[in-house]
Amino acid sequence: MLRFFGGQLVKLIVLMLAVSMVSFLLVSLSPIDPVQMNVGQVAYLNMSEAKRAQLTEYWGANTPVWERYLHWASGALRGDFGTSLRFNAPVSQVIATRFANSAALMGTAWLFSGVFGLLMGIVAAVRRGGWLDRVIKAYSFLLASTPTFWLALLFLIIFSVWLGLFPLGFSVPVGVAPADVTWAQSLHHLMLPALTLSVVGVANIALHTREKTIDVLESDYVRFARTRGESTAAIIWRHGLRNLALPALTLQFASISEIFGGSVLVEQVFSYPGLGQAAVTAGLGGDVALLVGIALVSAALVFAGNLTANLLYHIVDPRMRPVTATAQNKSMGRRTGVSDA
């Protein structure tokens, strides 16, 4: 158990180190001049030589890459991830506020797509070959090849422009002080982006759950249950769900990377001030510190997702638990689900 978490910790540290180095190197390789990029063409041309030099200094365009990386890394070890030059605030602070916004968005989408995907997959499999199955399958196939940002645009046209149900963007109403924003207003702004992300996320999990459910329904133990007279609902509930939950959970936790990617696009369309939008702003503006920070946070998020799924394996499926002395005792075994694998 301890060894398992120690191993994971080492893995995480190596990952963070690699991600920070790679992203630092990549951003520094860019031929795009951060000064020119951020002050604009006209301002740059009208600028005095001294001013330009000062700005070059500010963006650190003169210092070599490794020097900047070492400087950054020594700060990062002490919890200082540098200053976001674009937002003029500490990176950790920018990421924290942005992350809160994104977490609400991604969390809702993750939950909804997981639950509805699972339900749709099961329904499609139970009604296999029927019209409901066809509709769900066609929907999933179509959605799997739909660009997320286009769907966001479409929803924006339909729900915001035509029906006027939702605001056109941002996370709070325009012209209202941050302190005065009510909970309901935030929710109202969150709904459309979250809906977009969920609708896209459903496809993958629905299709996989459908396959899995069909496998389960064709198994011998389900046939036996049928001969005993159990109804389909009872069979799914008693025999299906545990077998279905495992691949679904795996898939859903592994899809965090994709949901994050989707949120980048969706936030851009809805001008939603989350992590994804910050990533785009940082990337377009050459804000190295912020971009590296976001890359680290997203990698850590994906890592956490995979780790959680691994741990859940042991809880959901008793067969995944290694046989140990404690596992011999059934009631004990269930509680000490997580162990060294």
Next chain:
Amino acid sequence: MLNLSHIRQGDGSSVLPNSESDVFASGRLGKTDEPSPCLDEPSPCLMLHAPRGREGGFGAENRRRTLLTFIAAAILLVAVVVLGRLLAAGEPSIATTTDFTAKNLSPGFSHPFGTDWMGRDMLARTLAGLSTSVLVGLLAAGASALLALIFGTVAALGGRRADAAITWLIDLMLGIPHIVLLILIAFALGKGFWGVAIGVAVTHWPNLARVIRAELLQCRESVFVAQARKLGAGRLAIVCDHLFPHVFPQFLVGLVLLFPHAILHEAAITFLGFGLPPEQPAIGIILSESMSYLSAGSWWLALFPGIVLIVTVLLFDRAGSNLRRLIDPHRSQD
């Protein structure tokens, strides 16, 4: 330790988790080391099931129909690209001709897709943009598949260290969200055509590389390779005569199924402003420009280019899965 990331996309690269047989094959044949939740199931002999019957319109086609679907999809795609190139050719080309007497027209008889704020015909622009996107996608997917072949081969046949290094690299690449990595690489290369093409190429190989590695590892242990070794065949001869012919179908199918990913990611990254420059007609550009006109009610600027993109992606995916059915011996009965 169960490694999760293997499972993320069935056996490789299809955007669409494929019908029945996909899950079936990848679990049973051990192409991926996916932990099968049904541990007590007897393994490989179950492959000998009778062909599943007609079901839902998908798995039912016979080989000739599969071939025809593949050819039709391929021809349609080539036609779109050629047409788009023709529309984008010349100075000024049909796709970029402005006509300020006919700006902001909603779809109608003379302009089926409407016109934009500069009076450009959206049908011509969409087709030109689509051909750009398809070409970038082809280039990137081709390069990416080649990378996958090289990395997969080196990992499988290059010894323990090479294997460990490449596996670690694959895990690293899959550990960062795709879009973030694409943003980083496109930015590093100064955006533009090469930025997005190289970005897409170097981020899409891990899944296919994994499939090829597993396939090669499995094949290397097979009886016929052992036989060849005993008969005195050299390493190179075994690789050329036995291993490559074995992974080639996988490679080809993986290549075709990479296109949809590549096109979607190209469009996304261009949409965000890291890809193709604004003066080039591309679906991503068209859609990101349309954002400024949506609140004015110009819905057609976003709707049609998106639909055309989806149809293209579906066509590629259909072509890929049909090709797989044709050349993959495990699926030939589907």
